[in-house]
Structures are given as C-alpha cells and as structure tokens.
Amino acid sequence: MIPIEDFLSRLQKVRKTGAKSWMACCPSHQDKNPSMTVSEGTDGRILAHCFSQQCGIDDITAAVGLEVKDLMPENLGFHRMKPLRMGVNPRDALFSVRDDMQSFLIWAKMVQRGEALTGVDTLEIARAIGRIQMAIELTGGEQ
Numbered sequence: 001m002i003p004i005e006d007f008l009s010r011l012q013k014v015r016k017t018g019a020k021s022w023m024a025c026c027p028s029h030q031d032k033n034p035s036m037t038v039s040e041g042t043d044g045r046i047l048a049h050c051f052s053q054q055c056g057i058d059d060i061t062a063a064v065g066l067e068v069k070d071l072m073p074e075n076l077g078f079h080r081m082k083p084l085r086m087g088v089n090p091r092d093a094l095f096s097v098r099d100d101m102q103s104f105l106i107w108a109k110m111v112q113r114g115e116a117l118t119g120v121d122t123l124e125i126a127r128a129i130g131r132i133q134m135a136i137e138l139t140g141g142e143q
C-alpha cells in the first residue's frame, strides 16, 4: 500500500475538505472541476469515488499508474474490496453535487413560475438525478 500523500500527489487540483478527506479531479475521465472524493477509511485504506462519471476504482488507479491493491492495507483480502465505494464524507458528497443542485434550483423556479422547461436538456436532468441519487446513497440516506 502507498501513503495517501503519494496517491494525492498523482492527482490534479487537490483540495483538502476535511481531516482525512480531499476533492480532486478524477484521473480516469476529462475532469475540469474536481468531482472525485478521496478519503482514508477506518481500516486505513484509501477511498476514492468519482461523482461525475462514476468511474470504477480500477480505472481511477490505472490512470495514475497504480493498482487497486496499492490503496489497500496489506492485511485486507480481495473479498473486502467491495465496500471501497462507501465511507464518503457527507460534505464531500454534497459539494460534488453542488452544480446539480444549482441546476435543480433553476428548474424548480421555472416550474414554480409555471414556465415550461424549454431548452433544458433532458439528458442533463437525467445525469443530475443520477449523481444526486448516488450522493444520497453514499451518505447512507434513503432514496
């Protein structure tokens, strides 16, 4: 396993958001604004989650020249890798869907005024819904 500082040094636009949590650009897709959360799990593993495209952890590690096992303490077996997506700091999850929530606010105001959602890309709405649902799921809430 590599130190979390080593992992962070391979990422772009890293910003500390908590004692053991960061936001950074996802290395696995063209990420202009940081949409990936990085944190340290209670068992010492490095957790990374891409909120924008929901890139897999194996793709994320491969993009920075690592393997998934590099993020895991040596004593953790392969079968324990599944909960890697969990353990997201709720503040990071909220931050990652901030743009989506701003869009929702605009759409909600249009609906409130009785306006049709003309010119709004339905694909954009679908993506925003997906990201917000993922954020709720990862923070342990109900959908």
Ligand SMILES: [Zn+2]
Residues within 6 Å of the ligand: 026, 027, 028, 029, 031, 050, 051, 052, 053, 054, 055
């Ligand atoms: Zn990604």
